[in-house]
Amino acid sequence: MEPMVDSQLPNWALRSLISANDLDATSARRILDTAETFFEVSRRPIRKVPALRGKTLLNVFFEASTRTRTSFELAGKRLSMDVVNLSGSSSSTTKGETLLDTIKTLEAMQPDLVVIRHAASGAAHYVAKRCRAGVINAGDGTHEHPTQALLDAFTIRRHKRDLAGLKVAICGDILHSRVARSNALLLGKLGARVHFAGPRTLMPLAADQLGAVVHDRIEPALEGADVVMMLRIQRERLSGVFLPTLREYSRTFGLNEKRLALAKRDAIVLHPGPMNRGVEISPEVADGPQSVILDQVEAGVAVRMAVLWLLAGGDSPAVG
Ligand code: CP
DSSP: OOOOOOTTSOOOOOOOBOOGGGOOHHHHHHHHHHHHHHHGGGGSSSOOOOTTTTOEEEEEESSOOSHHHHHHHHHHHHTTOEEEEEEGGGSGGGGTOOHHHHHHHHHTTOOSEEEEEESSTTHHHHHHHTOSSEEEEEEETTTBOHHHHHHHHHHHHHHHSOOTTOEEEEESOOTTOHHHHHHHHHHHHTTOEEEEEOOGGGSOTTGGGGTOEEESSSHHHHTTOSEEEEOOOOGGGOOSSSOSOHHHHHHHHOBOHHHHTTSOTTOEEEOOSOOOBTTTBOHHHHTSTTBOHHHHHHHHHHHHHHHHHHHTTTTSTTOO
């Protein structure tokens, strides 16, 4: 099975995905619809289709990752791509090679797509400007993580049918969260009403410019919410000046069963992971009936298959 190429649809034009702002509502829905057709592939006994046979994917991760890296690798392999993984700690950057030299070196091996995660905001954009291959941003510093937002949208859509009009509360360390930024941009385009909640020290000054309603307490964001997305406290990016203590943070901003009761009875709970259990989310909520956190992980493979397929030209009659 491969997605049916609908002759009514225009050929997919985007060759890189750096920001959720690269997508309009139509192209975002097209990725989500394509992901629906790939979703069942991962539940088959033989989890592979020949859709991108002969295409090459380079996964280049300069920052730690469990979900994103693994799901891009599986997505590529399930589409029959040749997939090569490179991590920063095992690359020649540890010997002083620059990012540009690393990318030029990898490009000489003729990849079709490069997935990159890097600690520097703007790194994916920098690479895309200098690379012939398509580039997918798998998280750049505190800037963006567009495929996370797509898989979150996919998960919400599966549980709520449509995003239009939903109240989505995104709570926690907004300042350092590329996930919050990409979600605010994408979910807003798809018609959701995004609310941010977090301590003032962890809220970017221009948070409202992302189209979100901003709260400095979690309760008003949770009230009547259809979707609650908790964010990890990014200990590696905190220098100790943002919060008094994690215990205090958990007491005022942590999602527990009592606070979740402020949301709609059928609200779903998302977390991009990795979680700090007992800090931003209690184990009872993380493992409770409203949690769809593992659905997000499953969605990640299908959504990344869709992104790879479209960006590699899979909808072109010449491919497949
Ligand atoms: N959500 C996410 O980006 O997780 P990883 O850091 O494990 O890839």
